[in-house]
Amino acid sequence: MLPASDMLWLALVVLGGSLAAVLIVLGVVLARLRDTERRLDEKESRHESVLDRLQENEYRLRTIIESEPECVKLQAEDGTVLEINPAGLRLVDANQPADIIGRKIFSVVAPEYIDIYRENMRRVFAGEAMVYEFRAITLKNRVAWMETHAAPLRDARGNIYALLGITRDITEHKQAEEQARRHQTELARVARLSTMGEMATGIAHELNQPLSAIANFSRGCIRRLRGGGMSPVELIEPLEEVCEQAERAGDILRHVRDFVRKSEPRLKPMDVNQIVRAVVKFTEHEARQQRTLVRLHLDPQLPKVAADAIMIEQVMVNLVRNAIEAMSEANSARREIAIHSRLFGADSVEIEIVDSGPGIDGNLIDQVFDQFFTTKPEGVGMGLAISRSIIESHGGTVRAESSRDGGAILRFTLKISPQQSNRRERADSIHS
Amino acid sequence: MNEPTVFIVDDDQAVARSLRWLIESVRLRVETYASAQAFIDGYDAARPGCLVLDVRMPGMSGIELQERLAAQRIRIPIIFITGHGDVQMAVRAVQAGAFDFVEKPFNDQDLLDRIQRAIARDGECRDRDLHQARLRTLFASLTPREREVLELVVDGLSNKAVANALGLSAKTVEVHRAKVMEKMHARSVSDLVKMAMQRQAWD
Ligand SMILES: Nc1ncnc2c1ncn2[C@@H]1O[C@H](COP(=O)(O)OP(=O)(O)O)[C@@H](O)[C@H]1O
Ligand SMILES: [Mg+2]
Numbered sequence: 001m002l003p004a005s006d007m008l009w010l011a012l013v014v015l016g017g018s019l020a021a022v023l024i025v026l027g028v029v030l031a032r033l034r035d036t037e038r039r040l041d042e043k044e045s046r047h048e049s050v051l052d053r054l055q056e057n058e059y060r061l062r063t064i065i066e067s068e069p070e071c072v073k074l075q076a077e078d079g080t081v082l083e084i085n086p087a088g089l090r091l092v093d094a095n096q097p098a099d100i101i102g103r104k105i106f107s108v109v110a111p112e113y114i115d116i117y118r119e120n121m122r123r124v125f126a127g128e129a130m131v132y133e134f135r136a137i138t139l140k141n142r143v144a145w146m147e148t149h150a151a152p153l154r155d156a157r158g159n160i161y162a163l164l165g166i167t168r169d170i171t172e173h174k175q176a177e178e179q180a181r182r183h184q185t186e187l188a189r190v191a192r193l194s195t196m197g198e199m200a201t202g203i204a205h206e207l208n209q210p211l212s213a214i215a216n217f218s219r220g221c222i223r224r225l226r227g228g229g230m231s232p233v234e235l236i237e238p239l240e241e242v243c244e245q246a247e248r249a250g251d252i253l254r255h256v257r258d259f260v261r262k263s264e265p266r267l268k269p270m271d272v273n274q275i276v277r278a279v280v281k282f283t284e285h286e287a288r289q290q291r292t293l294v295r296l297h298l299d300p301q302l303p304k305v306a307a308d309a310i311m312i313e314q315v316m317v318n319l320v321r322n323a324i325e326a327m328s329e330a331n332s333a334r335r336e337i338a339i340h341s342r343l344f345g346a347d348s349v350e351i352e353i354v355d356s357g358p359g360i361d362g363n364l365i366d367q368v369f370d371q372f373f374t375t376k377p378e379g380v381g382m383g384l385a386i387s388r389s390i391i392e393s394h395g396g397t398v399r400a401e402s403s404r405d406g407g408a409i410l411r412f413t414l415k416i417s418p419q420q421s422n423r424r425e426r427a428d429s430i431h432s
Numbered sequence: 433m434n435e436p437t438v439f440i441v442d443d444d445q446a447v448a449r450s451l452r453w454l455i456e457s458v459r460l461r462v463e464t465y466a467s468a469q470a471f472i473d474g475y476d477a478a479r480p481g482c483l484v485l486d487v488r489m490p491g492m493s494g495i496e497l498q499e500r501l502a503a504q505r506i507r508i509p510i511i512f513i514t515g516h517g518d519v520q521m522a523v524r525a526v527q528a529g530a531f532d533f534v535e536k537p538f539n540d541q542d543l544l545d546r547i548q549r550a551i552a553r554d555g556e557c558r559d560r561d562l563h564q565a566r567l568r569t570l571f572a573s574l575t576p577r578e579r580e581v582l583e584l585v586v587d588g589l590s591n592k593a594v595a596n597a598l599g600l601s602a603k604t605v606e607v608h609r610a611k612v613m614e615k616m617h618a619r620s621v622s623d624l625v626k627m628a629m630q631r632q633a634w635d
Contacts, residue, residue, distance in 0.1 A: 205488070205515045208536050209444050216450030219540040223457035238453050245446055377520075 071167040074153070077125050079104045079118070082162060091146075091169060093138035100139070110135035110143070124150045124163045133170065145174040204372075206252050210245040217242045265308035265393050269417035272305050272312075272349050273298040276339055279316040286321065290328040292335040294320075299342050305349050305414040311390045312414070315398075316351070318383040319410045323355035325376070326408060330358040348396065348413040359402035368400055387412075436551045437461040437481035439508075441471045441497065443489045451484065458544055460551075468492035472500060475508075480558055482509045482531065482550035487518050495525055502529060507557060509550040513538070567631055570616050578615070581608040585621060586628045 065072050071088035075081055081100050084092075092108045094100045100108075109117050113134040120132045129151040136146045148167040152160040217238045224230040280294055287294055320337060327335040336356045344350035360368060367373045369388045374381030384400075391398045391412045398412035438455050440462060442448040448464040455462050461481070465471040469492055471483075485494040492500070498510055509531035514522040522533035531550045534543050574582065577598075584594045591609065595602045618624045 208515050209447055212536050212538075213444075213446045213450040215537060216447070216454040216540070220450070220453035220457045223454075223540075227457070238450075241446065241449065241453075245450075248446070 071165075073105075073165050073167070075105055075121070075163040075165060077121070077163075079106055079121065081105055088167070091138075091167060092136070093140035093142055108136050108138055110137050120150070121163060124152050125160050127152055127160065144169050145171045203252065207249055210249040210252070213245045214242050214249075217245070265311050265390070267306040267308060267394070267417075269304035269419055270307045270309050270312070272302060272307070272341055272351065272414060273300070275307070275309055275312050275316065276341060276351065278309075279313055279320060280339070282313070282317055283320045283324070286324055287337070290324050290335065292324050292327060292337060294337045294339065297338060297340045302341060302343065302349055304417045304419075306417040307394060307414050312394070315387040315390050315412065316353070318387045319353045322383060322410075323353060323357060323408065326357035327355060329376070332357050344413050347416050349416060350411055350413045352409060352411045354403060354409050355407045356405070357407050359406045359408045360400055362402065365400055365402075369398070434480065435461055436554065437463055437479060438484060438547055438551075439471060439475065439481060440464045440484045441466075441468055441489070441494070442484075442486045442513075443467060443491075444486070447486070454540055455484075455544070455547065458548075460547070468494065468497035468500075471497065475506075477504075477506045477508070480508075480551070480554050482511060482547060482554055484511050484513065484547065487512050487514045487521050487525065487533075495521065495528075498525060498528065498530060509554050511543075511546055511550055564630070567627055570627075571631060573615050574612060578608050578612050581605060582612050582616075582624065582628070585609060585612070586625050 065085050068085055069087055071085065071091040073081055073084040073088050081103060084094075084097065084100055089095075089097065089100065092100055106114050106117065116132075117134055120130055124130055129149075131147065131149050133145065133147050136144050138144065146167050147170045148165045150163050150165045153162040153164050154160050221235050221238055224234075276296065276298060280296065283294075286292075320339075323337045324335075334356045338352075338354045340350075340352040340354070342350050342352075364373075364375070369384045370381070371385040372381040373385075388398050391414075395415045396413040398410070401409045401411075403409050438460050440448050440451050440455075442451065442464070443466060445466065448466070452462045452464055465474065468485075468489060485497060487494045494510075494512055501508065501510075510525075512522045512525050512530055512533035513536060514533055515536050519533075519535060522530075522535070526533060531553065532546045534546060571579070580598060581594060584597055589597065591602050591605050594600075594609075595605045598605070600608075612618075613624070616624060616627060618627065
C-alpha cells in the first residue's frame with residue numbers, strides 16, 4: 001500500500017506532464033483501498049493496526065485529492081456525481097458540495113455534447129481509459145471548454161464501480177487554437193488574393209490552350225473543305241474535338257467563377273488608418289528599393305469603416321505598388337507617395353493615394369480599371385480590375401485621376417460601419 | 433524516310449492533335465510527342481523537317497530541349513509557340529539560334545508559312561552538309577603532290593609557273609592536273625576554284 005501511495009505522490013509531482021499516468025495510479029490505489037476495506041470489514045477489524053494504517057492512508061489520499069489543484073471527481077454509471085474535490089467545485093461554480101454531488105454530471109455539460117459525453121462514459125465503464133473534450137455550462141451559466149482524463153475504478157473482483165475523472169479548464173487553450181486556425185485561413189485568403197495576378201496569367205495561359213486547339217481544328221477543316229475531295233464524315237472527328245475543347249474552356253471559366261465567389265467580403269468595423277499603416281509596412285521593402293518616400297496624412301478622428309481588412313489591404317497594396325512601379329519605370333527624379341484618409345460625405349471615408357510619377361494618360365483613364373489592361377511589358381492588368389471589384393463589393397467607389405503636378409491620384413471610398421454611424425448620430429444629438 | 437516531317441512537341445495532347453490536323457491539311461508529314469524527353473528519345477537526327485515546340489512545358493522546357501539539341505549538334509530548325517507573356521522568352525530562344533516563333537493565338541497561314549520556310553532551310557542545310565562531306569572525301573582522295581598542284585592552279589598559276597614553283601617538268605604538272613580534275617569531278621578550272629573556296633569557307 002505504502003509504496004503505491006508514495007508513487008501517487010511522485011506522480012502528482014509530475015502532474016503537469018501526465019495526467020493519465022496519475023489517473024492510472026490513482027485508480028489502482030483507490031481500488032486497493034476499497035478492497036482492503038472490504039476485506040477488513042469481513043474480518044471484523046481484528047487487525048486494528050492495519051485499519052489504522054488504512055485510515056491513515058485514506059486520509060493522506062483524501063488530503064492529496066482535496067488539495068489537488070485540478071478537479072478530481074467520481075461518477076456513477078448513470079452520470080451521478082459521487083464525489084468531487086474543492087477544485088472541482090470551483091470549476092463548475094458550485095458553492096457547496098450539495099450543489100453538484102448526487103446530481104447528474106449532464107447538468108453542466110453543454111446540450112450538444114451530452115450524447116458524446118454519455119458515449120465516452122459508456123466506454124470508460126466498459127474498461128477503457130480516455131481523454132475527451134467537451135463544452136461545459138457551469139452552474140452559474142459560464143461557458144467553458146473542459147478536458148477530462150477518465151479511467152474506470154474496479155473493485156477486487158474487477159468490477160467497475162465508478163469513473164474517476166480529472167478535469168481541467170482548457171478554454172484559453174481552445175481560444176488560442178481557434179485564433180490560430182482563423183489566422184491560418186486569413187493567411188490563406190491573403191495568399192489567394194496576392195496571387196490573383198499570377199492567377200490571371202494562369203487563366204490566360206489555360207484558356208489559350210483550348211482556344212488554340214479550337215482554332216487549329218477549325219482551320220484544318222476549312223482548308224480541307226476549300227481543297228475539295230473531302231467527305232463530310234471525315235470532319236466529324238475534328239468537330240467533336242472542337243466541341244470538347246469549347247467545353248474545356250467553359251470548365252476553366254467555371255473554376256474561376258467559383259474562386260471569385262469564394263472571396264465575398266466579410267465586413268467588420270475596421271480602423272482604416274490601421275489598414276493604411278499595415279500596407280505601408282508590407283510595401284516598405286519595395287518602396288525603399290525604389291527610393292520612394294511614403295508620407296501619411298491620416299485623420300485620427302475617423303469613425304470605423306465596414307470592411308474586410310484583408311481585402312482592403314490587398315487593394316491598397318495594389319495601388320501603392322502601381323505608384324512605385326510607375327515612378328520607377330518613368331525614372332522619376334522625385335519619388336513620393338502621399339496617402340490621405342478623410343471623412344467623405346455623410347457616410348463614407350475616403351482614402352487617397354497620390355504619387356509623383358508620370359500620371360495616367362487622359363485617354364487611358366477610363367481603361368485602367370479594365371481587366372487585362374496594362375501598359376507594362378510584364379504587366380497582367382488585373383490589379384486595378386480586382387481592386388475595383390473589391391471596393392464595389394464593399395459599397396464604395398474608386399476613381400483615377402492625374403494631378404495638376406502630373407502624378408496619378410487614386411481614390412476610393414468605404415462606408416462607415418453602421419454601428420459607428422449610429423454612435424456618431426447619438427453623439428451629435430447629445431451635443432446639439 | 434527523306435520526306436520532311438514536322439515534329440510537334442506539346443504536353444497538351446489536344447493542342448498537339450489540333451496542330452497535326454492543321455498541318456496535315458497542307459499534306460505535310462506530322463509526328464507528335466508529348467514531352468521534350470520523348471522527342472529526344474525518339475528522334476533520329478538524319479530525318480529532315482522542323483520542330484514545333486511549346487515554350488512552356490512541364491518537365492524539360494522547350495528552351496531546355498533547344499539547348500540539349502544544340503549540345504548534340506542537332507540543327508533541326510525550331511519554331512517556338514509562345515503563350516501570353518512569354519514573348520521575352522521566345523526572343524531569347526531565337527537569339528540562341530531558334531529558327532522562328534509564333535505567338536498564340538496565331539494565324540494558321542502564318543504558322544504554315546513559317547513551317548514551310550523552316551523545312552526549306554533544313555533542306556538547304558542538309559544539302560550543304562552533304563556537299564561538304566562529298567568535297568571532303570574528294571579532297572582526301574588526292575595525293576600530297578596533287579594537292580600542291582591543285583592549290584597553285586586554284587591560285588591562278590599557269591602550268592609552267594606551277595612547274596617552276598614545284599621544280600617539276602611542265603609535262604608532269606600536266607599529268608597531275610588532269611588527275612586532279614578527274615578525281616574532283618571538275619569540268620573546268622573554275623569548278624575547282626569554286627570547290628576550293630567552299631572548302632575554305634566551311635573549314
Ligand atoms: N500610379 C499610376 N501611375 C501611372 N499609371 C498607372 C498607375 N496605376 C496604374 N496605372 C496604369 O494602369 C495600368 C493597369 O494597372 P493594373 O491594373 O494594376 O495592372 P498592371 O500593374 O499589371 O499593369 C497600368 O499598366 C498603368 O498603365
Ligand atoms: Mg498593378
